[in-house]
Amino acid sequence: MTEQSPVDLANRDPNDINAHVGVNFEDVFGEPESFHSIDCVWTNSYKCFTCTKNCCYKILSLLCGIFIAFCWGCEFAMIAFQHIWHIGPCYKVCMINLGCAQKFFGSVMQCCLAPVCEAMGMFFSNIKVENK
Template sequence: LFDHYSYHCPANGHHKEIDLINRDPKQVNEDVVKVDFEDVIAEPDGTHSLDGVWKASYTTFTVSKYWCYRILSAILGIPVALLWGFLFACLSFCHIWAVVPCIKSCLIESQCLSRIYSLAIHTFCDPLFEALAKIFSSVRVVLRKEV
């Protein structure tokens, strides 16, 4: 059979060891797809089926889930992996060749606009607010409570 770690792609020069036992090392599906019999079917106290039915239900659920997943992954796993690989390659391509350069371009242009905006504020608004500050700095407010 296969080793615990194996995967080779020498044609492209790519070589990576993958773990055939722990197939979710980054725990991507920790809370999402971990569905056992007890996570789906539960009988509260006072409402129990026959013990034989409960055991048969457990076995049926577990075995059918196991083999259905195996059959689906055997039939569709490689085509779906191909589609996801293509999708993420396209996303990476767009991000590298379009999104990042566009963001960089916008940042460069926004720096230019921010300088123009800053110059306009300092030229027109600063004198106005300084004049208003001098006018209102001599205003005194006295609060009295009359009874």
């Protein structure tokens, strides 16, 4: 087993797999030039939105995050187990058997169909077309 690298607490989505989820106040609300609310309403709305979003996420992740991570860990372990112990060997058996079938049908085609195609090619190669 390899030693796991420490968790990066600064960059928690290094592969940007959830970049589409990043929602900020500016992504949801926007006042055009012709409509502006009072500055204190706009500022406090920003604070309320951001604080509520962050607090709710932290509470939900505190209550559910570890259990959900446990479930997904089990799920991916089962998938790996299936691929290693079932799907991989079945695939190998299938490829071995299909390899034999491929050789058999290839030989049949070489023996039966190739001479017919070669004769038809010789027949049609002697046709001359003249444009008048």
